[in-house]
Amino acid sequence: xxxxxxxxxxxxxxxxxxxxxxxxxxxxxxxxxxxxxxxxxxxxxxxxxxxxxxxxxxxxxxxxxxxxxxxxxxxxxxxxxxxxxxxxxxxxxxxxxxxxxxxxxxxxxxxxxxxxxxxxxxxxxxxxxxxxxxxxxxxxxxxxxxxxxxxxxxxxxxxxxxxxxxxxxxxxxxxxxxxxxxxxxxxxxxxxxxxxxxxxxxxxxxxxxxxxxxxxxxxxxxxxxxxxxxxxxxxxxxxxxxxxxxxxxxxxxxxxxxxxxxxxxxxxxxxxxxxxxxxxxxxxxxxxxxxxxxxxxxxxxxxxxxxxxxxxxxxxxxxxxxxxxxxxxxxxxxxxxxxxxxxxxxxxxxxxxxxxxxxxxxxxxxxxxxxxxxxxxxxx
Ligand code: NDP
Ligand code: MG
Numbered sequence: 001x002x003x004x005x006x007x008x009x010x011x012x013x014x015x016x017x018x019x020x021x022x023x024x025x026x027x028x029x030x031x032x033x034x035x036x037x038x039x040x041x042x043x044x045x046x047x048x049x050x051x052x053x054x055x056x057x058x059x060x061x062x063x064x065x066x067x068x069x070x071x072x073x074x075x076x077x078x079x080x081x082x083x084x085x086x087x088x089x090x091x092x093x094x095x096x097x098x099x100x101x102x103x104x105x106x107x108x109x110x111x112x113x114x115x116x117x118x119x120x121x122x123x124x125x126x127x128x129x130x131x132x133x134x135x136x137x138x139x140x141x142x143x144x145x146x147x148x149x150x151x152x153x154x155x156x157x158x159x160x161x162x163x164x165x166x167x168x169x170x171x172x173x174x175x176x177x178x179x180x181x182x183x184x185x186x187x188x189x190x191x192x193x194x195x196x197x198x199x200x201x202x203x204x205x206x207x208x209x210x211x212x213x214x215x216x217x218x219x220x221x222x223x224x225x226x227x228x229x230x231x232x233x234x235x236x237x238x239x240x241x242x243x244x245x246x247x248x249x250x251x252x253x254x255x256x257x258x259x260x261x262x263x264x265x266x267x268x269x270x271x272x273x274x275x276x277x278x279x280x281x282x283x284x285x286x287x288x289x290x291x292x293x294x295x296x297x298x299x300x301x302x303x304x305x306x307x308x309x310x311x312x313x314x315x316x317x318x319x320x321x322x323x324x325x326x327x328x329x330x331x332x333x334x335x336x337x338x339x340x341x342x343x344x345x346x347x348x349x350x351x352x353x354x355x356x357x358x359x360x361x362x363x364x365x366x367x368x369x370x371x372x373x374x375x376x377x378x379x380x
Contacts, residue, residue: 004270005032005053005092007083007107008099010041012201013121013145013262017096018045020267024276032086034099039065046074053089055082057103083107088114094270096145097122100203101326102319102368105129109361112136119269121145123220124326127310128319129364130223142224143269148217149224150265151243151256156225158246158254167227168245168253169217170237171296172197174209177238181300187339189332197240197260206329210342211296215307216325219318222311229311234304236294241283259283303343306350315357316367317350323371324349331379349374 004021008014014035021028034055035042043065046054055077056062062078069076077085083103087095087110095111096119097104104122109129111118113136120126120142126133133142144150148169156164175194176184192209193202200208207213218232243265245255258264259281267278298304303325310317328342337345349371356363 001026002028002093002270003031003091004028004094004096005034005086005089006030006096006098007034007055007086007104008036008097008122009033009045010035010038011098011100012199013098013266014096016262017098017266017270018049020263020270020278021049023279024267024270027276028094028270031091032089034083034086036099037061043068052091053077053086055086057082081106084110087111087116092116094119096266096270097125098145100124100201102128102322105133105364108133109136112141115141118142119145119266121266123216124322126223127216127219127322128368129359129361130219130318131314131358132361132364134223140272143272144220144224145262145265145269146217146220147260147262147265148244149220150268152221152225152246154256154268155244155246155254158252159248161226163248163250164225164227164231165247165249166231166233167221167225168233168235168247169214169221170240170242170244171211171214171234172208172240173236173238173296174211176209177236181297184300185338185340189335192332192339196238198262202333203326203329206332206342207325210303210339211301212303212307212325212329212342212346214296215303215310216322218304218307219310219321229308232311234296236296237291239288239291241288241291257283301343302347306343306347309350313355315355316353316359316364317355319359319364319367320350320353320371321346323368324375327372327375327379331375336379345375345378348378 030049030051032053037058039061053075059078094117098121105125108125240260242255247253310321324346328345331337
């Protein structure tokens, strides 16, 4: 029996993780759950999974949760450090990090430092501080949940690290793949929130529409698999059947495929190195008919170029890019900026930041805070 904590259990990845855990009750026990503000859904999850610990980041709502579970053994944590506190509990074996944004970084580091397994959906942790997180992690201590990185991780079993020529990360292209570039400045949040193949949280759905998600994933791949910018290619594959590929030095290309369903990479991260049956829809290739591929258009989606810039520069560029993007996405959702201004603002902030080549955690967090301030000024 393995004890799991799910950070961000009320989100899209969090709920899928609980569905996986529900079907593997003989293997996994949920010992901790967390959310930011959706306390009622969190309370329902507590009633079903009966964890020992629960963390609600929003201090203003915690009294409601306490009243609901009065007299119960449940330990309720809150405040800025509650995510770290919950992962530090001695009985925890695996932490699924499914929170969105920079808040995931300190908990990711705490998980690794404690020698616990990190099933990582929160790509922002690696984008911000991949050099710190990876230097602390042992081999296979971080298991990727992001579908592309799970696909690469699985494909890598066919060869040795030194035999890798490149990885090919697939992208659905998002809702505006075939949309006229000159009409992009006018698109509204409701249009950008309609992803063609995946059901996800708001932030990553907007990131998928700008291709910033792919930019973050390139950076994530660099750190997870030790790759250079030249070893990472992106290809648009609108059907989202091939989740990514690895090309080896002998020309063999190994792909991982399946219908798009996040329960597959989540479960693999939890059961690795084994597999367990999963009630998914099976792949019907004749039914799908054809798998298509094309080059991404970096002029139409300049965020992708910023991802490569961050891979090449390293240092504080990733943290700056991530923070500026979080702010820009929120500003777009609030109707403050246009869709196409997201990448414009992020680029401006990156190119004005005080670059540090090998930042410590405090310097990473300072770069994040600076970028948020800078974005606030841009938005005024
Ligand atoms: P959601 O927005 O659906 O869920 C986010 C979760 O994080 C919720 O539980 C939310 O709580 C919690 N949360 C939000 N803000 C804070 C905060 N400040 N402090 C603590 N907790 C917070 O996101 P997704 O599930 O879509 O994505 C989660 C992560 O996984 C992201 O990093 C994303 O990039 C990555 N990912 C997601 C995929 C997907 O298919 N959805 C695929 C691959 C990666 P509350 O409900 O209370 O707001
Ligand atoms: Mg992904």
